[in-house]
Amino acid sequence: xxxxxxxxxxxxxxxxxxxxxxxxxxxxxxxxxxxxxxxxxxxxxxxxxxxxxxxxxxxxxxxxxxxxxxxxxxxxxxxxxxxxxxxxxxxxxxxxxxxxxxxxxxxxxxxxxxxxxxxxxxxxxxxxxxxxxxxxxxxxxxxxxxxxxxxxxxxxxxxxxxxxxxxxxxxxxxxxxxxxxxxxxxxxxxxxxxxxxxxxxxxxxxxxxxxxxxxxxxxxxxxxxxxxxxxxxxxxxxxxxxxxxxxxxxxxxxxxxxxxxxxxxxxxx
Numbered sequence: 199x200x201x202x203x204x205x206x207x208x209x210x211x212x213x214x215x216x217x218x219x220x221x222x223x224x225x226x227x228x229x230x231x232x233x234x235x236x237x238x239x240x241x242x243x244x245x246x247x248x249x250x251x252x253x254x255x256x257x258x259x260x261x262x263x264x265x266x267x268x269x270x271x272x273x274x275x276x277x278x279x280x281x282x283x284x285x286x287x288x289x290x291x292x293x294x295x296x297x298x299x300x301x302x303x304x305x306x307x308x309x310x311x312x313x314x315x316x317x318x319x320x321x322x323x324x325x326x327x328x329x330x331x332x333x334x335x336x337x338x339x340x341x342x343x344x345x346x347x348x349x350x351x352x353x354x355x356x357x358x359x360x361x362x363x364x365x366x367x368x369x370x371x372x373x374x375x376x377x378x379x380x381x382x383x384x385x386x387x388x389x390x391x392x393x394x395x396x397x398x399x400x401x402x403x404x405x406x407x408x409x410x411x412x413x414x415x416x417x418x419x420x421x422x423x424x425x426x427x428x429x430x431x432x433x434x435x436x437x438x439x440x441x442x443x444x445x446x447x448x449x450x451x452x453x454x455x456x457x458x459x460x461x462x463x464x465x466x467x
């Protein structure tokens with residue numbers, strides 16, 4: 199009988215295949231390998247979509263309330279944004295293995311070190327605002343992760359950036375601009391929804407909780423990127439480094455605050 203665990207395992211295998219086939223395609227390019235790697239990544243997205251929907255039905259709530267569920271959603275948003283851009287021809291397939299690797303690492307960590315047990319929510323978390331807040335923020339994070347991959351490729355090892363000439367570098371810059379613009383919109387909307395939820399649950403829109411503070415820092419970093427890109431005509435390595443720094447701030451907000459700092463968003467306690 200098919201279970202949630204089986205669906206999760208399908209996602210793991212799909213991302214692993216995308217990683218392997220995409221990596222082989224980097225060194226021995228073949229259309230078939232590229233197509234199979236894309237199919238593997240797409241299957242991973244579909245499997246996670248089924249997993250999230252199924253878990254939602256079983257829990258009778260949005261499955262976004264703990265670190266396990268959050269990581270699954272993060273892996274899903276990252277790979278979904280990438281697959282949509284890839285299928286629309288807006289992003290190079292050279293980023294497929296790194297996208298698959300990031301998603302796979304999130305899922306492996308979640309399954310190996312975190313409990314997947316469905317647990318009841320505390321009263322303050324039983325709100326549709328939580329669903330909207332977490333979903334929009336993590337869509338933003340997924341977009342920023344794709345921008346980070348493009349920026350890293352531009353700076354260091356991406357075949358698209360370092361081996362294929364100026365055209366691919368321009369493509370990486372375009373990817374950074376589009377995904378950061380998209381992600382920034384969702385992050386700002388998510389922060390606003392979180393403020394509304396906080397006011398409903400705790401009677402205040404903003405309390406300078408560590409995660410609130412770091413979310414604001416992250417938004418400001420990406421605001422600098424957008425200001426430089428669209429108003430100052432910045433380009434090249436400067437923009438790539440801002441995208442990298444922005445994603446480091448995302449990781450601090452997402453991981454560091456959850457485990458190392460005390461606050462309403464912390465899992466440390």
